[in-house]
Amino acid sequence: MPEGKLVVSLTVNGQPVSATPETTVAAAVLIAGGYTRASVSGEPRAPLCGMGICFECRVWIDGRQHQRSCQILCAPGMDVRTP
Numbered sequence: 448m449p450e451g452k453l454v455v456s457l458t459v460n461g462q463p464v465s466a467t468p469e470t471t472v473a474a475a476v477l478i479a480g481g482y483t484r485a486s487v488s489g490e491p492r493a494p495l496c497g498m499g500i501c502f503e504c505r506v507w508i509d510g511r512q513h514q515r516s517c518q519i520l521c522a523p524g525m526d527v528r529t530p
């Protein structure tokens with residue numbers, strides 16, 4: 448974490464993660480060592496385009512499903528869930 452930068456704390460599947468407010472939720476999920484969703488056959492999927500087109504980065508955020516994590520910045524107290 449860069450020194451002197453504002454830090455927000457959130458959780459990814461219950462695991463605490465610290466990030467700057469400029470960090471996307473997709474990056475926070477990767478920092479936490481997870482993947483964003485599973486395919487219909489159960490294969491792990493991860494962000495692909497990073498610009499809101501592919502929908503491979505969908506997660507649950509604060510109980511809302513199908514949130515494109517590459518388009519959403521980390522916020523304090525955010526609860527992120529992946530499959």
Ligand code: FES
Pocket residue numbers: 493494495496497498499500501502503504505515516517518
């Ligand atoms: S990575 Fe493609 S929509 Fe988020």
